[in-house]
Amino acid sequence: MQRKGIPLLLYSYLATELLAPFFASFLILYGVFFLIRLIPLLEIVLELGINLPDFIRLFSYIFPHMLLYVIPMASMAGVIIGFTRLTNEREILALKACGISLRQMLPPVIMVSTVIAALTGYFSVHLIPAGQIAMHQLMFQLAKEKIDSGIKEKKFTEALGDLVVYVDDIDENEHWNGVYISDMRGREQPIIIMAKKGRMKADINTMSVTIILDNGTLHNTDGLDSQIVRFKRYQLHIPLKPPTRIDGDDVTKLSRGSMSQQQLIVAAQKYGVDSQAGVNYLTEYHHRLALPVGCLILSLLGLPLGLQAGPGRKAVGIPLGLGFFVLYYIVFTLFRVMAEDMALPLLAGMWLPNIIFTITTGIIFWRVEQEKPIFSERLTFWLESVIDALFLIPLKRFFNLFGQLLSMSKKQRRSTKKKEEPAWEGMLVHADAKKRIFHLPSCEQYHCEDCTLQFNSIFVAYEAGFEPCPYCEKQVEKYPKNS
Numbered sequence: 470m471q472r473k474g475i476p477l478l479l480y481s482y483l484a485t486e487l488l489a490p491f492f493a494s495f496l497i498l499y500g501v502f503f504l505i506r507l508i509p510l511l512e513i514v515l516e517l518g519i520n521l522p523d524f525i526r527l528f529s530y531i532f533p534h535m536l537l538y539v540i541p542m543a544s545m546a547g548v549i550i551g552f553t554r555l556t557n558e559r560e561i562l563a564l565k566a567c568g569i570s571l572r573q574m575l576p577p578v579i580m581v582s583t584v585i586a587a588l589t590g591y592f593s594v595h596l597i598p599a600g601q602i603a604m605h606q607l608m609f610q611l612a613k614e615k616i617d618s619g620i621k622e623k624k625f626t627e628a629l630g631d632l633v634v635y636v637d638d639i640d641e642n643e644h645w646n647g648v649y650i651s652d653m654r655g656r657e658q659p660i661i662i663m664a665k666k667g668r669m670k671a672d673i674n675t676m677s678v679t680i681i682l683d684n685g686t687l688h689n690t691d692g693l694d695s696q697i698v699r700f701k702r703y704q705l706h707i708p709l710k711p712p713t714r715i716d717g718d719d720v721t722k723l724s725r726g727s728m729s730q731q732q733l734i735v736a737a738q739k740y741g742v743d744s745q746a747g748v749n750y751l752t753e754y755h756h757r758l759a760l761p762v763g764c765l766i767l768s769l770l771g772l773p774l775g776l777q778a779g780p781g782r783k784a785v786g787i788p789l790g791l792g793f794f795v796l797y798y799i800v801f802t803l804f805r806v807m808a809e810d811m812a813l814p815l816l817a818g819m820w821l822p823n824i825i826f827t828i829t830t831g832i833i834f835w836r837v838e839q840e841k842p843i844f845s846e847r848l849t850f851w852l853e854s855v856i857d858a859l860f861l862i863p864l865k866r867f868f869n870l871f872g873q874l875l876s877m878s879k880k881q882r883r884s885t886k887k888k889e890e891p892a893w894e895g896m897l898v899h900a901d902a903k904k905r906i907f908h909l910p911s912c913e914q915y916h917c918e919d920c921t922l923q924f925n926s927i928f929v930a931y932e933a934g935f936e937p938c939p940y941c942e943k944q945v946e947k948y949p950k951n952s
Contacts, residue, residue: 491547552775582768590761
């Protein structure tokens with residue numbers, strides 16, 4: 470019965486050890502991503518005058534997209550930090566002494582990583598598309614509210630770009646009475662429109678507003694000719710162009726990222742699965758499924774990386790984990806681009822990075838379980854030589870050259886300073902208080918009995934009202950008294 474109770478106790482203990490650093494890493498990484506995302510977001514906040522509730526809504530729609538990168542990184546960091554602590558405090562050694570192998574420690578890591586990967590998949594498949602659609606609607610609503618707030622009674626409004634609107638009266642139903650509009654869109658001379666009544670209608674699907682005018686006249690002046698047109702109803706269609714680019718991404722355009730999985734399949738079938746457009750839709754479909762699997766693989770890779778620590782050894786798990794994480798996303802992005810360009814088959818381009826890292830994780834786990842280093846001696850030697858050749862040696866040469874240039878510059882400045890300054894600069898000057906004269910160190914009268922005063926320099930002596938002796942006067946005549 471005791472042997473049956475060990476796995477549950479062990480699994481719960483290891484899971485607890487992994488979850489604590491996971492949540493800590495998640496908060497830190499999310500704070501960093503929040504600040505990075507906040508800076509370009511402030512431009513939209515200031516342009517549209519977004520209040521606090523709308524700002525919270527706006528950021529909550531971006532929240533799932535950030536978690537797509539934060540959660541895998543935090544998951545891997547949590548596993549590495551958790552097992553690094555267990556290794557440093559010799560708890561892994563104690564577990565091995567009790568006959569518990571690394572394979573028996575693997576199930577809690579798999580369970581925790583699977584739950585986190587499933588959460589990542591839910592964000593990728595459901596929340597990110599929903600967030601982009603909600604972002605589209607919110608941005609349109611804010612842009613329209615800015616226009617509505619700008620159109621006021623008995624004031625000229627330029628919130629619609631090349632259209633200048635003047636309204637005499639606005640009733641409770643937002644209907645306009647007495648409307649005057651100057652239309653300068655694509656023209657040198659404006660078209661003046663006057664109407665008794667009008668209103669504005671918004672269309673969220675086309676991101677545009679339409680001004681509907683009733684019972685009015687249109688005055689068109691083109692050169693020497695003029696034209697007056699009477700109308701019962703006249704419509705002005707105006708596409709909205711608010712500042713909606715966040716860090717280079719236009720959040721008001723519904724793209725592949727805002728489609729559901731079913732919509733992506735339908736769109737790919739519509740254009741043809743072998744066409745360029747169809748392949749682009751299918752890469753987005755597989756991208757949402759492949760990233761959560763990559764999160765699971767990277768989390769499992771954190772176990773052998775966390776075991777690289779120990780008493781008297783450097784904790785290299787974190788830098789190695791960061792390197793593998795960056796390498797995974799570089800490889801994943803490269804293969805996705807190749808799949809979109811149809812240089813690789815679709816399934817191979819989207820899933821081959823996960824297969825490669827799964828094999829790599831298995832090999833690393835097996836080597837660590839066999840008490841071997843992560844990399845073989847030949848591979849370690851080759852990696853060290855490559856890193857030295859590409860990074861360390863050029864950096865060392867650069868700093869050596871920089872140090873030499875700095876030392877040469879200091880020597881030149883010192884030699885120049887010595888040439889410009891007189892030999893007695895900064896030396897004490899002896900002065901005779903009775904005769905009101907002073908002597909330089911090279912003067913024979915420098916140590917006379919009546920020289921009871923000392924000055925730090927000739928300039929101080931001049932300021933005190935003393936003059937040099939005839940010999941010293943020749944030495945200092947080329948240095949002005951007020952210098």
